[in-house]
Amino acid sequence: MGPAELPFLKDAPMTGRTRLFPLNENNLRDTLKEAAAIINDRGLVAFPTETVYGLGANALDAKAVRAIFEAKGRPADNPLIVHISSKQQCCKLARNIPEKAFKLMDKFWPGPLTLILERQEIVPDVTTGGLDTVALRMPDNEIALGLIRVSGQPLAAPSANLSGKPSPTTAQHVISDLWGRIDAVIDGGTVEIGLESTVIDMTLPVPAILRPGRISLEDIEKEIGSITTGYLDGNQPESAAVRSPGMKYTHYAPDATVILIEGASTSVVHRIQEMLKTYGLEEVKVGLLLTDESNMDIYHDEQLSLGSKDKPAELAFNLFSGLRSLDARDVDIILVDGSFSHHGIGAAVSNRIRKAASSIIKV
Secondary structure, eight states: OOGGGOGGGTTSOOOSOOEEEEOOTTTHHHHHHHHHHHHHTTOOEEEEOSSSEEEEEETTOHHHHHHHHHHHTOOTTSOOEEEOSSHHHHHHHEESOOHHHHHHHHHHOSSSEEEEEEEOTTSOHHHHTTOSEEEEEOOSOHHHHHHHHHHTSOEEOOBSSSTTSOOOSSHHHHHHHHTTTSSEEEEOOSOSSOSOOEEEEOSSSSOEEEEOOSSOHHHHHHHHOOOEEOOOSSOOOTTSOOOSTTSSSOOSOOSSEEEEEESOHHHHHHHHHHHHHHHHHTTOOEEEEEEHHHHTTOOOSSEEEEEOTTOHHHHHHHHHHHHHHHHHTTOSEEEEEEOSOOSTHHHHHHHHHHHHOSEEEEO
């Protein structure tokens, strides 16, 4: 299949470079062999994980990793997560691994948890953003694990999108951003979680969560005792060192301006209704991303469901796809309902929206 057969590629660069691998039950083995050959030829392959789609290259090949930064337009000091398929690989890439880190591996790997550990010299500077640490994760997805195993390489793999844009949860999102910029896309369907992994720094005296995700602070504390948080809901100052992806630079933002409205449900609904009236007078095209509960009280041409406040996993699953879908409708502003709980998975959803938002209104 080529770009002429994909109508959503009309605005994408057309170099003829990118190959699309649609998966079915019969071609997984052959697809992984072809994709692994691309990896071993210093190429870039986008592939699904359980969290979002990743853009993979051989993590130990500095030239291949630099190509990731070029394709995404990613700042060079923003470290990459290295995806592995076994604890043995972990020990080859990291040193002085604390016992608490092994406990977390036993409990949560494979899964959406990234551990920051002291790096071995074999890991090039470009992969770690020049840090003395490396971020490692074992994904819970047979395609991702298969690609790592067949290629025989750990894969440096940030989200497979243009830097700063909403993370991709389908192959179509990847193609929209990166067609013509990378070598291949493995279409494994829609991902399971829709939000990036939790990142925890295990090199500190007290481990610290640097990016929240589905695995919460409370989940981790059950396994290893007290930990802390080391992230801000805004972006870090330009002078700050980046210990984890998603900390310093603008992330997850569509082309439209995102405004987050936080507070009690009735107050959020009232403020959104007021803002719709104001924007209507100004002829501004507005999109709404609302919880199911708020959806019942607001009626607007361009509105999508974020999910039920009682099901935070739904909020995570729908966030990035919702932002991308509203952006595709050429809205000028996206108002996001922030009346859900900001604990557990809700903390991760809130973190992503806050980083995408140009302003936050508390009511």
